[in-house]
Amino acid sequence: MKLLASATSPYARKLRVIAHELGIALPVEDTAPMTDPASLLSANPLGKVPALVLDDGSAIIDSPVIAAFLLASVPGQGLLPQSGHGHWQGRTTEALADGVLDASIILRFNMAQGITAGPWVDRQYRAIERALCVMNGRVGGSGFGDICITVACDYLSFRFPDLDWRTHNPALVGLTDRLLATPAFVATRPPA
Ligand SMILES: N[C@@H](CCC(=O)N[C@@H](CS)C(=O)NCC(=O)O)C(=O)O
Known part of the structure; x- marks a missing residue:
């Protein structure tokens, strides 16, 4: 399988971090959505990345759906409870x-x-x-939720450097300082 994605897409980063944490090999095909490449439009008529193309040629689109697919591929994964309150709260954090x-x-x-x-x-x-x-109050709910939160905060730092999300959200600061130093986040840092 391969993920059609641009290097700066935060939705794709979420999936790439999850795949890394789950030990799933997830090759990325660099795809610029705004140029409407045929490979993307055939996988996702909406013209958005990320899109996951499976080995049989079928596609899974929309990052929450792809995230659910990745999580379901690893029985016993420890990022998100498979059912119950913790599951739905993790999905809500996403x-x-x-x-x-x-x-x-x-x-x-x-x-x-x-x-x-x-x-x-x-x-x-x-x-x-x-x-x-x-989100500041939801830190620590699940590994999955924490990844989603960290991706969003780091995207704000990347694209809106003047937006001060840190001052009033100390739990987000603690979480992102910790997760951004992990190999999965370092490996998926958007290019400057
Ligand atoms: N709900 C989608 C959003 C994906 C999305 O908006 N991707 C952006 C790039 S980060 C995109 O492809 N934009 C092109 C467009 O909107 O035409 C998801 O979670 O995968």
């Missing part, structure tokens, strides 16, 4: 972290068009701020 990424991507697309202010822009920043505060 949704929060992915939501921070979604809002960040909206802001970046707006910026690319010269839109840096206005109610729609403010709404994204408010969503990010609230989600950060909630």
Whole structure:
């Protein structure tokens, strides 16, 4: 199997870190979504990365679905409980972290068009701020959730260096300082 992804995609980074932690070999085919390559559109008509192409040619799309697939591939994995409250809370933490990424991507697309202010822009920043505060209280819930949180925070540092998420979220600082030094995160650091 191979993952169609760009080196800077945070959604792909989440999957690459999970694969690393699970001991799954996950080759990446460098794919720039905005150029609409045929290989991506045949795997994902939505034109988004990451997309996972399996050995039989079928595809799995959307990072939460791919994450669930990776986790299910390793029976007894220790990143996320397989069922029950802990499972759904871990998935909810993923949704929060992915939501921070979604809002960040909206802001970046707006910026690319010269839109840096206005109610729609403010709404994204408010969503990010609230989600950060909630994620701060969810640190340590599961290894999986902690990976998702760390990916989102590091993406903010990468793309929005002026956005100060650290001052009011000490648990996020402790978590990210610890996880960003691990081999999985070091190996998937976005290029400068
Ligand atoms: N919900 C998707 C979001 C993926 C996504 O937005 N990827 C961005 C790159 S980081 C993309 O491919 N954007 C191209 C586009 O929106 O057309 C996921 O979790 O995989």
